[in-house]
Amino acid sequence: MPNNVMAQDESVYALEELSSLDFDDLMAADVQVTSAMKRLQNMSETAASIYVLTNKEIRESGVTSVPQALKLVPGMQVRQLDNNQWAITSRSTAGKHSSKLLVMVDGQSIYNPGFAGVYWETLNIPLYDIERIEVIRGQGGLLWGSNATNGVINIISKHTSDTRGTFAQVVTGDQIDHKADFRIGGGLGNYSSFRVFASTEETDASTKSTKSTIANDDGRKKSVGGRIDLSLNDEFSFITQAQYTSIDMGQNLRLANLDTYQRVYLQDQYTREHFQIMAKLEQTLSSTSNQMIQASVSSQQGEQLYYKDDFVITDIDYQMNTLVKDVQIDWGLNYRYTSISIDETDYFTNIQNIDSYNHFGGFLQAQFTLLPDELKLIIGNRSEKNSFTGWEHQPMARLLWTPHSKHTFWAAISQGVRIPSLLEYNNRALASSSGIKTEIVGNADLKSEKSISKELGYRYTENSWGIDVSLFHTKARNVLAVEAIPNATFTLINLNFVSDADLTTYGGEAVIKWKPFDKITTELGYSITAYEYDLPPGTTEAIGFDSYLRQVIVKSQYALNPEHSIAAIYRIESGEAYDTADFSVLDLTWNWQITPVVAFSLTGNNLLYGKHLEYNNTNETYTVPTYIEASYYAKITAKF
Structure with missing residues (x-):
C-alpha cells in the first residue's frame, strides 16, 4: 500500500480507536470535533456548548435508533410521540415539526423543506457505522446557515477502512418483531475502500393512545446504502455515499370532518421514501491551507391522509481553511436549489403556487491569538439570500480563555436567523375544530425570525473527572404567532401566521463526568430552560407557550469483567412545556461479549414508571400521541 494511503488510514484508525476509549483515555486525549468551527480541533479549544456521543456509548447503551441515542445527550429535548x-x-x-435544529449526516443536511425540520422516523443510519455524534446546543448559523438557531447535530460515520469484513445484527423484543442489519466492507485496489449495508425492521403498535383505545403506531422500515473512500495521493481524498430508506407506518390523527368540521380521530397508514447521495472532495494545498467541495442531492416523497409532498434538494458547498501568520481564516460559499411538488388535498391547498426556490451565500470567520496559548478571539459573519425574505446576516463573536491546561472559559454573542418554512409561507390547511370551519393560512409577508444569543461557558478537566457548564440568554424578535380572524357570520375562522411576537429563552446546562474506580464510569447532566413570550393583542403562540423545562440524566457503566458490562441511564423530565406530568424512567442494558466475534445484549427501556405521555401539546395540528410503555429486546451481533 502506498505510504500516503497508510498514513491516512492510520489517522482514521486513530479516530476509530478514540471512539472506543474509556473515560481516562478520553479525558487525556482531548476529543477532536469538527462541528463547532467547521474544521478539526480539540474539544477543549471549542467556544461552544458541545457534547460528543461516542460509538462506544451508543453501542453499550443498547439504543436501536438515532433519536433514541440522542436521549443520552444532556440538555437535548427528546420526546417520543409514539413508537414511530x-x-x-x-x-x-x-415539536414534531421543530425547525430550529440543523441535523446533518457527514455534513449533508437532511431537513424537510416543507417545515424545515426532520422526519426522525426516516433517519435509519446504521448505528454500528457511526463514529460519533457531535451535538452543539445553541446557535450555529454562522457556519451552517439559517434555521440552526437552537443547535446543530452532526452524525459522523466511520471511514470505510475501519468497516472491512462482514457485520450482521438481529434485534427482537416485545415491541420489535425483528430488526436485521447486514454490512460488508473491503478494499478496492490500493487506494480505496468501500462498504454496503442493508436493514429491515418491523415494529408492533402500542396498546393505548390519548384518544383511542388501541394505538396505531406499528411500522415497517427498509434501508440500503453504501460508501466509497478514495485516497488519490497525499493531497487528494474523495468520499461518496448514498442511502435509500422506505417506511410504512401507522399513526393516529386529529382531523376535521369535511362536512360538519367537527373534530374526529382517525387511523392512517403513511409512507415516505428518502434517497440521499453525497460526494466530497478534499485537497491539501499546503502545510497551512486546504479546501473542500461537497455536492449532494436529497429526494423526499411522502404520502399521508392530509398531505402529500415531493421534494428534490440540491446542495453545493465550497470551503477553504488557511493560516495567515497566526490568524486562522475559514471561508466558504454555498448554493441550494429546491424543487417542490405538494399535491392539493381536502386538507391542504397551495396559496402562492411555488414550485421551486433557491438559497445562496457565504461565510467568513477569523480566529486571532490575543495571548499565545491562552486567549483567542473568533469573529465572523454569514450572509445569505433566500427566495422568501431576501438577504439575511448572521454575525458572531466568541472569546476563548485558557489560563491553565485544565481550565477553559468561553463567551459568545451571535445573531441567528430562522427563515419561514414553506408551509408557513405557501399553504392553507384545514384544522380540526368544534363545528366551525377553521383554516391555518400561510403568509407571504412573514419576516425572518432573528435572535440574539449570549452564552458563557466553563470546562475543567482532571484525570478522573471533568465538568462542563454553559449558560445562555436568547432574545428573539419576529417570532411566529397566530392571529385568529373570523368572518362576519362566524362560519369561517382564519388562523393567519404572523411574525409579530418576541420570545426570551434562558437557562443552562451542566455535565459532570467521574470515574471513581477502574470499572465504573459515571456522568451527571442537568439542564433548565425557561420560555417567555411577548405577544401583540389578538395573537397566540404558534409553537409552545410560557413555560419551563428541567432535566436530570444520570448515566453509569460498570465493567464486571472483559466479557460482561452493565449500562444504566436514569432520566427525570419535569416542566410544563409539553402538558404532561413529570416522569422518570430507567434504561438498563447488559452486554455480553460471548466470543471475539459474537456479542449479545439485553435491554429494558422506560422501566419503573410504567405507561406515560411524553408529549401532549394540543397546539400540534393533527398529532395524536400515544402512551410510552416499558419495552424489552435482545440483540445479537456477529463481526467477521
Whole structure:
C-alpha cells in the first residue's frame, strides 16, 4: 500500500480507536470535533456548548435508533410521540415539526423543506457505522446557515477502512418483531475502500393512545446504502455515499370532518421514501491551507391522509481553511436549489403556487491569538439570500480563555436567523375544530425570525473527572404567532401566521463526568430552560407557550469483567412545556461479549414508571400521541 494511503488510514484508525476509549483515555486525549468551527480541533479549544456521543456509548447503551441515542445527550429535548414519531430540539420546546435544529449526516443536511425540520422516523443510519455524534446546543448559523438557531447535530460515520469484513445484527423484543442489519466492507485496489449495508425492521403498535383505545403506531422500515473512500495521493481524498430508506407506518390523527368540521380521530397508514447521495472532495494545498467541495442531492416523497409532498434538494458547498501568520481564516460559499411538488388535498391547498426556490451565500470567520496559548478571539459573519425574505446576516463573536491546561472559559454573542418554512409561507390547511370551519393560512409577508444569543461557558478537566457548564440568554424578535380572524357570520375562522411576537429563552446546562474506580464510569447532566413570550393583542403562540423545562440524566457503566458490562441511564423530565406530568424512567442494558466475534445484549427501556405521555401539546395540528410503555429486546451481533 502506498505510504500516503497508510498514513491516512492510520489517522482514521486513530479516530476509530478514540471512539472506543474509556473515560481516562478520553479525558487525556482531548476529543477532536469538527462541528463547532467547521474544521478539526480539540474539544477543549471549542467556544461552544458541545457534547460528543461516542460509538462506544451508543453501542453499550443498547439504543436501536438515532433519536433514541440522542436521549443520552444532556440538555437535548427528546420526546417520543409514539413508537414511530419524535419531537427533538435543544434550548426550546420540541415539536414534531421543530425547525430550529440543523441535523446533518457527514455534513449533508437532511431537513424537510416543507417545515424545515426532520422526519426522525426516516433517519435509519446504521448505528454500528457511526463514529460519533457531535451535538452543539445553541446557535450555529454562522457556519451552517439559517434555521440552526437552537443547535446543530452532526452524525459522523466511520471511514470505510475501519468497516472491512462482514457485520450482521438481529434485534427482537416485545415491541420489535425483528430488526436485521447486514454490512460488508473491503478494499478496492490500493487506494480505496468501500462498504454496503442493508436493514429491515418491523415494529408492533402500542396498546393505548390519548384518544383511542388501541394505538396505531406499528411500522415497517427498509434501508440500503453504501460508501466509497478514495485516497488519490497525499493531497487528494474523495468520499461518496448514498442511502435509500422506505417506511410504512401507522399513526393516529386529529382531523376535521369535511362536512360538519367537527373534530374526529382517525387511523392512517403513511409512507415516505428518502434517497440521499453525497460526494466530497478534499485537497491539501499546503502545510497551512486546504479546501473542500461537497455536492449532494436529497429526494423526499411522502404520502399521508392530509398531505402529500415531493421534494428534490440540491446542495453545493465550497470551503477553504488557511493560516495567515497566526490568524486562522475559514471561508466558504454555498448554493441550494429546491424543487417542490405538494399535491392539493381536502386538507391542504397551495396559496402562492411555488414550485421551486433557491438559497445562496457565504461565510467568513477569523480566529486571532490575543495571548499565545491562552486567549483567542473568533469573529465572523454569514450572509445569505433566500427566495422568501431576501438577504439575511448572521454575525458572531466568541472569546476563548485558557489560563491553565485544565481550565477553559468561553463567551459568545451571535445573531441567528430562522427563515419561514414553506408551509408557513405557501399553504392553507384545514384544522380540526368544534363545528366551525377553521383554516391555518400561510403568509407571504412573514419576516425572518432573528435572535440574539449570549452564552458563557466553563470546562475543567482532571484525570478522573471533568465538568462542563454553559449558560445562555436568547432574545428573539419576529417570532411566529397566530392571529385568529373570523368572518362576519362566524362560519369561517382564519388562523393567519404572523411574525409579530418576541420570545426570551434562558437557562443552562451542566455535565459532570467521574470515574471513581477502574470499572465504573459515571456522568451527571442537568439542564433548565425557561420560555417567555411577548405577544401583540389578538395573537397566540404558534409553537409552545410560557413555560419551563428541567432535566436530570444520570448515566453509569460498570465493567464486571472483559466479557460482561452493565449500562444504566436514569432520566427525570419535569416542566410544563409539553402538558404532561413529570416522569422518570430507567434504561438498563447488559452486554455480553460471548466470543471475539459474537456479542449479545439485553435491554429494558422506560422501566419503573410504567405507561406515560411524553408529549401532549394540543397546539400540534393533527398529532395524536400515544402512551410510552416499558419495552424489552435482545440483540445479537456477529463481526467477521
